[in-house]
Amino acid sequence: MIPPILIELAAQFLVLSLLSIGGANAVIPEIHLRAVETEHWMTDADFAQLFALSQAAPGPNVLIVSLIGWKVAGVLGGIVAMLAMSGPSSLLTYGVAHAWERWRDAPWRIAIQRGLAPVTVGLILASGYILTRTADHTWSAYAISGATLLLSLSTRLHPLLMLGVAAAAGAFGFA
Amino acid sequence: MDASTAAPPATVSTSELFVGFLKIGLSGFGGVMPFARRMIVEQRRWLSELEFLDVLSLSQFLPGPNIVNVSVIIGRRFQGVAGAAAAFAGLLLMPLVVVLALASVYAQFAQFEAVRGACSGVSASASALIAATALKLARPLKTSAWQVVICSIAFVAIALLRVPLLWMLAALCPVSIGIAWWKRA
Numbered sequence: 477m478i479p480p481i482l483i484e485l486a487a488q489f490l491v492l493s494l495l496s497i498g499g500a501n502a503v504i505p506e507i508h509l510r511a512v513e514t515e516h517w518m519t520d521a522d523f524a525q526l527f528a529l530s531q532a533a534p535g536p537n538v539l540i541v542s543l544i545g546w547k548v549a550g551v552l553g554g555i556v557a558m559l560a561m562s563g564p565s566s567l568l569t570y571g572v573a574h575a576w577e578r579w580r581d582a583p584w585r586i587a588i589q590r591g592l593a594p595v596t597v598g599l600i601l602a603s604g605y606i607l608t609r610t611a612d613h614t615w616s617a618y619a620i621s622g623a624t625l626l627l628s629l630s631t632r633l634h635p636l637l638m639l640g641v642a643a644a645a646g647a648f649g650f651a
Numbered sequence: 652m653d654a655s656t657a658a659p660p661a662t663v664s665t666s667e668l669f670v671g672f673l674k675i676g677l678s679g680f681g682g683v684m685p686f687a688r689r690m691i692v693e694q695r696r697w698l699s700e701l702e703f704l705d706v707l708s709l710s711q712f713l714p715g716p717n718i719v720n721v722s723v724i725i726g727r728r729f730q731g732v733a734g735a736a737a738a739f740a741g742l743l744l745m746p747l748v749v750v751l752a753l754a755s756v757y758a759q760f761a762q763f764e765a766v767r768g769a770c771s772g773v774s775a776s777a778s779a780l781i782a783a784t785a786l787k788l789a790r791p792l793k794t795s796a797w798q799v800v801i802c803s804i805a806f807v808a809i810a811l812l813r814v815p816l817l818w819m820l821a822a823l824c825p826v827s828i829g830i831a832w833w834k835r836a
Contacts, residue, residue: 495816497824499717501781505809506816513813525767526754528774533753534677535746538716542747546754554751558743565715569723570735576709587835589712591828594798595820596711597788598805604782605810611774620772624779629786639776646772647765 481549482556488515489541489560496565498596500538504603507544508610517548524611531639538562616650663697663729665737671695672722672741677749683718697725718742797834801827 488510496503504527511517518526526547530540538561545557579585612618620642627633663671671690678686684707692703710720719742726738760766792798805823808814 492816494714495820496714496716497820498711499715501784503816504781505813509813509815524774525757525761525770528770528777529754529757530750531777532770532773533746533750534679534683535750536676536683536716536718536742538719539746539750542750543754546751551751551755554754555747558747562716562719562739562743565713566719566723566735566739569710569713569715569720570727570732572713573709573724573727577705580705583835584832587832588828589708589831590798590835591801591831592712592824594792594802595805595823595827597785597792598802599809600781600785600788601802601806602810604778604785605806607778607781608775611771611778617771617775620775621779621782624776625783628780628783635780638780639773642772642776643769644772646768646770646775649764649768650772 479549482553484515485545485548485553485557486560489545489557490564493561493564494568496561497592498599500536500540500561501603502596502599504540505599505606507541508606511544511548517544520610522547524607527607527611532643616645620645620650663695663734665730665733668726668730668734669737669741671697672726672738673745675718675722676742676744676746684721687718687721691725697729795834797830801830 492503492506492510495506508523512520512523526543527540530537530543533539538558541561542554542558546554549556576585608621612621624638624642627638628635675683675687675690678690688703688707691697692700698706706721706724707717709724710717713720719739722738722742723735726735728734730737757766757770789802792802801823805819808819808823809816
């Protein structure tokens with residue numbers, strides 16, 4: 477007997493997998509909408525913490541999905557959520573890879589690519605906005621976000637360095 | 652000889668795919684694509700620079716986590732279904748173990764003020780990194796007014812109005828692709 481919560485998790489992420497044009501970062505607003513506002517699996521603060529943990533572990537940024545699953549249904553939930561999020565899109569990719577090579581220069585292919593690009597960028601921008609809003613409740617947290625944004629747009633500092641400084645600042649109560 | 656012009660190997664075995672993507676999975680924080688390119692193109696020379704770009708553009712165009720799509724395409728290219736499965740499993744196995752272990756440890760120590768504070772700091776910084784990534788990606792769009800408009804509509808619908816993703820994609824993608832088709836050179 478499979479626990480209903482695992483089926484629920486799988487159902488949510490199987491759908492998201494096929495909607496995640498632009499990758500995992502582009503569906504963060506939708507994951508937030510479902511996990512916090514529709515399903516009430518967690519609070520805004522929980523979501524922000526899971527996001528931070530996913531950034532503190534090595535690996536692809538889709539890891540946030542396994543942490544949502546873990547929060548809802550433990551380790552098994554984490555595995556189910558990750559497989560559901562990656563499965564359908566991988567099958568689609570497998571099926572399409574051959575055709576893509578064949579129609580490399582087709583005008584419709586180029587139009588689809590050019591048409592999807594601005595949608596994807598808008599989605600990732602929305603992710604940054606939603607995540608900042610859930611993470612920042614104090615002036616010092618806003619200051620950390622602002623400094624990170626400025627530094628990553630104007631310098632070539634390694635992102636890990638900025639995350640490290642932000643973690644240290646937070647540990648000493650400045651966040 | 653430049654790495655990108657060296658002849659790629661004729662084939663890559665299933666176990667090489669598994670081990671290669673296992674390393675990629677553990678190589679980066681908050682996204683591993685730059686490390687994937689370095690290993691696949693420069694170090695192991697499985698693909699040329701151009702071939703990798705083509706794989707990348709397909710993986711971005713299709714739904715799904717981009718790096719997972721890259722693993723499936725490259726695995727398929729060398730070893731079919733077995734290769735795709737090996738690359739997929741190699742990529743996700745270790746990060747999944749590490750992140751779930753980290754979450755369990757965090758749950759034990761979450762009562763400490765400093766641990767929660769560090770987490771808030773990372774969260775504030777990492778969310779800004781995603782915003783910065785989006786702004787960098789937006790730079791090439793600036794030259795075309797319609798792309799700026801589409802990008803803004805997507806942002807407002809999802810971030811401010813909280814329109815469900817499916818509706819937004821169903822409404823906006825056909826319009827955007829239609830404009831791109833109409834404007835094609």
